[in-house]
Amino acid sequence: MLHINRKIKKRSINSIIIKISLIVLCPITLVTLSGNYYCQRILLQQAADYNRGTLSLHMETVDTELDNLSRSMFMILYQSLNISRLLQGKDSDARIDELLNIKTTLAGYFNAYDNADGLFLFSPATKDYIQSTSGKESIQDRTKLKKYIKNVIISSDYLDKLEGVWHPIQINRKYLLIKVIKKDEVYLGSWIWADSLMEPLKNLEATSGTSFFITDNGNSPLSGQNLLIEENLKITNSALSKFQFGSRHKYIIIGIPSSTGNFRFFMVIPYHLVIQNTIFIEKLILIVYFFTLLLLAVIFFQIQSQVIKPMNALKNGMLEIKNGNFNVLLAVPKETAEISAMTDVFNDMAKDIECLKIKVYEEQLEKTKTHLHYLNLQIKPHFFLNSLNIIYSLALTRDYKLIMHLSKCLTDYFRYIFKSSDSMVLIQEELRHINNYLHIQELRYTTSFYTNLDIEAGLDFTCIPILLIHTFVENSIKHAYTGKALLVVDIKAARGKDDFDPNLEIVISDNGCGFSKEQLKELNTPVVITEVREEHLGILNIKQRLSLIYQDKASLQFNNNHYGGAVVTIRIPLETGRPALALT
Structure with missing residues (x-):
C-alpha cells in the first residue's frame, strides 16, 4: 500500500483562538460600521427632505410675492398710467399731469403693498426717471442704481435678462433682484434687495441653529458671504436634488431654485444637529460592541489560564521526561476536569517511568x-x-x-x-x-x-x-x-x-x-x-x-x-x- 505523508502545518491553540475571534469580530465590526453609516445616511436624507420642505414653502412664498409684484407692475404700466400723455411735448400740461400721476401711483403702491423695495419708470425718449423706494438703501446706493438702470436701458446691453425674469445684480457690493417690463419705449421696473428676502428667515435661524443664503444660478452668493468664507463652503448643484456635505462634514447643505428668477435659496444645517438624536443609538451600539470585545477577552484569558497554561505545563513536563528528568510532578489544576485527569495520568506515567528507569x-x-x-x-x-x-x-x-x-x-x-x-x-x-x-x-x-x-x-x-x-x-x-x-x-x-x-x-x-x-x-x-x-x-x-x-x-x-x-x-x-x- 502506498502511503503519502503530507506535511501538515501545525497551529497553536492561541492562533486558533485569535483566528476565531477575528472571524467573529470582523462581521460584527463590518455590520456595526455599515449599519451606523446606513442609519446616518437615512437620517441625513430624512433631515434634508424635511428641511427642504421648509425651504420650499419659503421659496413658494417668495415666488408668489414676485409673481404678484410682476402683475402689479403690468397693471400699473398698462392700466394706471397713460403712456401717450407722457410722450407728448415737454411742456404740455398733459405730460406734467401724467408725471404727477406716475409719482402718485408709485408712492401709493408702497402704501398698499410691502413686497418691493423700489419702483421706477424710465423713458429714454424724454429722459424722465421717476422712482419710489421703501428707504432701505442709502442715497449712494440709490444714485448708483439709477445710473445702472439708465445705462442698461439706453445701451440695451443686458436688457433682455432684466425683461424676462427677476435677475440678480450687484450695487456697491450689495445684491438685489430686478425686473423690467416695457410699453411703447417706456420701462417700468422694480427691485428687491437680497437681504429683504432673508428677513422672514432670521427668526428661524435664531431658533433652529440653521443658516440661509441666496445665490444666483451659477451658485455665486448674493447673501451670507461671511458664512461661506469662514467655513470654506463650496456650493454644488447636488444640494438641489439631495444634499451636500460642507467643510469636512461639519454641515449639510440643501437648495431650492426659484421659478420666477435667476436665484436660489440654500439652507446650511450643522451636522451635529442632524445626528444628535442618534447619539444614544450610537452609544448603545458602541457599548454592545465593546461588551462583545470584553467578553471575547474574558473568554480568551479563561482559556489561557484553564487550558493553555495547564497544557503548556504538560508539554514542559514531557520535555523534561524527554531530556531524561523523570522526577517530574505537575500541580493538578482544579478548574477543568479533563485537564486535571490528563495531569493525573501524566504524573502516574512519570512515576512509572522513573521506577522502570531505575x-x-x-x-x-x-x-x-x-x-x-x-x-x-x-x-x-x-x-x-x-x-x-x-x-x-x-x-x-x-x-x-x-x-x-x-x-x-x-x-x-x-x-x-x-x-x-x-x-x-x-x-x-x-x-x-x-x-x-x-x-x-x-x-x-x-x-x-x-x-x-x-x-x-x-x-x-x-x-x-x-x-x-x-x-x-x-x-x-x-x-x-x-x-x-x-x-x-x-x-x-x-x-x-x-x-x-x-x-x-x-x-x-x-x-x-x-x-x-x-x-x-x-x-x-x-x-x-x-x-x-x-x-x-x-x-x-x-x-x-x-x-x-x-x-x-x-x-x-x-x-x-x-x-x-x-x-x-x-x-x-x-x-x-x-x-x-x-x-x-
Missing part, C-alpha cells in the same frame, strides 16, 4: 559489572599460564632461591589483578604493578628491560581502568623484544590541553619494529566488537572496557615512531575518583 539502570549496571568482571578474568588467566611455565623452568634448574623470589613477585602480581572486582585503580598502583611485571619478565628472559616513566606532577591519584597500561607494555615485550637488542619502553602521562573538557593522555611507545600498515589500518578502524577473539584478546579487551566505562569520551590510537617502534596513545576523561559506569 529497574533498567540497575539491570544494566549489573550486566556491565558482570561483563567487566568477565573481561578481567580473560586477562588474568592469560598471564597465569606464562607464570607457571617460568616456575617450571626454574624448578628444572633447581634454583630455589630464585623460585622463592619469583613466587613473591608473582604473588604481588596476582594479588593486584585479583584484589577486587573493581575496574578502576590509581595510576601509581598501575605503574608499581608494571615495574613488578617487568621484573618478572627480566627473571624469565635473564635480561634487563629499560623503562622510562614521565608522569606529570599531580597525576599519581588519577584513576584509570585496571591493566590499561600493563596490556600494551606486555604487547611490547611479546612483539617488540627480539632478544638481540635492549628493549626500551617509554610511558608518559600528562593532562590534555582542552581546559573545557579535561582529559588524561597516556602514551606508551617502544623501540621495536612497530606496526605494519595492515595492522595500523585494522587497529585504527572503529568497529563494533561483538566477540572477543583469542588472537586480539588484549587490545580488544581494552577497547571493550573503555567503551563500557567512558563510551565515546575515550579514544585509542595506534602509530609508529619516525625512528621505528610502536606508539599507543590513550585519551580518557581526567578523574580523581572512581567514575560511575556510563550506561545507555
Whole structure:
C-alpha cells in the first residue's frame, strides 16, 4: 500500500483562538460600521427632505410675492398710467399731469403693498426717471442704481435678462433682484434687495441653529458671504436634488431654485444637529460592541489560564521526561476536569517511568559489572599460564632461591589483578604493578628491560581502568623484544590541553619494529566488537572496557615512531575518583 505523508502545518491553540475571534469580530465590526453609516445616511436624507420642505414653502412664498409684484407692475404700466400723455411735448400740461400721476401711483403702491423695495419708470425718449423706494438703501446706493438702470436701458446691453425674469445684480457690493417690463419705449421696473428676502428667515435661524443664503444660478452668493468664507463652503448643484456635505462634514447643505428668477435659496444645517438624536443609538451600539470585545477577552484569558497554561505545563513536563528528568510532578489544576485527569495520568506515567528507569539502570549496571568482571578474568588467566611455565623452568634448574623470589613477585602480581572486582585503580598502583611485571619478565628472559616513566606532577591519584597500561607494555615485550637488542619502553602521562573538557593522555611507545600498515589500518578502524577473539584478546579487551566505562569520551590510537617502534596513545576523561559506569 502506498502511503503519502503530507506535511501538515501545525497551529497553536492561541492562533486558533485569535483566528476565531477575528472571524467573529470582523462581521460584527463590518455590520456595526455599515449599519451606523446606513442609519446616518437615512437620517441625513430624512433631515434634508424635511428641511427642504421648509425651504420650499419659503421659496413658494417668495415666488408668489414676485409673481404678484410682476402683475402689479403690468397693471400699473398698462392700466394706471397713460403712456401717450407722457410722450407728448415737454411742456404740455398733459405730460406734467401724467408725471404727477406716475409719482402718485408709485408712492401709493408702497402704501398698499410691502413686497418691493423700489419702483421706477424710465423713458429714454424724454429722459424722465421717476422712482419710489421703501428707504432701505442709502442715497449712494440709490444714485448708483439709477445710473445702472439708465445705462442698461439706453445701451440695451443686458436688457433682455432684466425683461424676462427677476435677475440678480450687484450695487456697491450689495445684491438685489430686478425686473423690467416695457410699453411703447417706456420701462417700468422694480427691485428687491437680497437681504429683504432673508428677513422672514432670521427668526428661524435664531431658533433652529440653521443658516440661509441666496445665490444666483451659477451658485455665486448674493447673501451670507461671511458664512461661506469662514467655513470654506463650496456650493454644488447636488444640494438641489439631495444634499451636500460642507467643510469636512461639519454641515449639510440643501437648495431650492426659484421659478420666477435667476436665484436660489440654500439652507446650511450643522451636522451635529442632524445626528444628535442618534447619539444614544450610537452609544448603545458602541457599548454592545465593546461588551462583545470584553467578553471575547474574558473568554480568551479563561482559556489561557484553564487550558493553555495547564497544557503548556504538560508539554514542559514531557520535555523534561524527554531530556531524561523523570522526577517530574505537575500541580493538578482544579478548574477543568479533563485537564486535571490528563495531569493525573501524566504524573502516574512519570512515576512509572522513573521506577522502570531505575529497574533498567540497575539491570544494566549489573550486566556491565558482570561483563567487566568477565573481561578481567580473560586477562588474568592469560598471564597465569606464562607464570607457571617460568616456575617450571626454574624448578628444572633447581634454583630455589630464585623460585622463592619469583613466587613473591608473582604473588604481588596476582594479588593486584585479583584484589577486587573493581575496574578502576590509581595510576601509581598501575605503574608499581608494571615495574613488578617487568621484573618478572627480566627473571624469565635473564635480561634487563629499560623503562622510562614521565608522569606529570599531580597525576599519581588519577584513576584509570585496571591493566590499561600493563596490556600494551606486555604487547611490547611479546612483539617488540627480539632478544638481540635492549628493549626500551617509554610511558608518559600528562593532562590534555582542552581546559573545557579535561582529559588524561597516556602514551606508551617502544623501540621495536612497530606496526605494519595492515595492522595500523585494522587497529585504527572503529568497529563494533561483538566477540572477543583469542588472537586480539588484549587490545580488544581494552577497547571493550573503555567503551563500557567512558563510551565515546575515550579514544585509542595506534602509530609508529619516525625512528621505528610502536606508539599507543590513550585519551580518557581526567578523574580523581572512581567514575560511575556510563550506561545507555
